[in-house]
Amino acid sequence: MEELINKIKSRLALSSEAEEFLYSISKVKTLPKGEVLIRQGQVVKRTFFVTSGCLRSYCIDKNGREHTLLFAIKNWWISDYIAIHTDELATLTVECLTESNIIEFNAKELDGIHARFPEFESYQRHNLERHVVSLHKRILNQLQLSAPERYDLFLKQYPDIEQYTRNYHIASYLGITQQSLSRIRVEKVKK
Amino acid sequence: MEELINKIKSRLALSSEAEEFLYSISKVKTLPKGEVLIRQGQVVKRTFFVTSGCLRSYCIDKNGREHTLLFAIKNWWISDYIAIHTDELATLTVECLTESNIIEFNAKELDGIHARFPEFESYQRHNLERHVVSLHKRILNQLQLSAPERYDLFLKQYPDIEQYTRNYHIASYLGITQQSLSRIRVEKVKK
């Protein structure tokens, strides 16, 4: 929990009341590899802050193929924000790729922090702005880069993530098959 | 300008001071088709609210190909938010696809509205949350749908936009070439 508090304090003068509130609605948990926190089709109420390990969110399409939206490691948040903000059932599944330590919140309760402690509004707005920027960049990269270029960029942007993931997780993030990624990796070594 | 004020009022009790502030920093303009408001590589200071017509933002890759990030019609905002929020030069170009009426703001000045009128924080946070959801959905659709499926979805989601755009604009939004889109359209008619 200190990780989250410190992260917030680095950007915000966190009052002791607000800190107390955060503690009161949080649950610190250690989760085994393979644990599923949110399952596609079910109701989503929770959001998670990762303090160690690695999780991913993905959807399964009508042909049974997986498509990864996000990997989350230390100091990242993960949930199904499509479901949370549209009040629909989960389109995503969130699972632990390794044993992980997380802090769990009820998303509605956590959202209440903005009404109680308005200084969080600005903090959260900045977080969302940065997230929007990263999503814009990802869309543009997906449109303009080849699969090998996307893989290179992925390794540069997320050098820590490969240790936690299977190749098919990365392939499903890049929008290619595991076999294609395997070929790309071979070509990279040749050079 | 009334369009923007009304849009805000539908979600927020807009004080007359805040309304006055918005007027004081806005410039209402009519722009001809083809006008470029932001050019890739230049400094970005402005953001635009569309009241009529259609604009798009796109980047040009190292091979000279265009990739459309966004179409904006009535009641949408458009700018290069990557540049604005990272203080970098524009990665995007923003142009008018038709003669358009827009309201122009200096992005920094507009951002100042949050400090002066904190009630905008929550409003803007909700806007950003909804934008994040739509970007998540777009990424997932790009990963899991075929080109014809993406085109069908585009027509469903943005039925009004096709009247303003050239086919190659849409193709560059979907991540395919104009020729492929042409083939897809032929196949659709056959069915």
Add this chain to the structure above:
DNA sequence: TAGATTTCTTACCATAGGGTAATTTCTACT
């Protein structure tokens, strides 16, 4: 540590979509 399971690699062929270029159609301007 052996066996079971999962993942990765490789090879084969299949296919969606790309590149170029010629032709037709549309659009904008005078």
Add this chain to the structure above:
DNA sequence: AGTAGAAATTACCCTATGGTAAGAAATCTA
């Protein structure tokens, strides 16, 4: 309305990536 330019279509072949399947390697589990 006529013309020039832009956009769309079509056809050709090409390439990147997909699908299936088999074997190899890695990982998990008892």
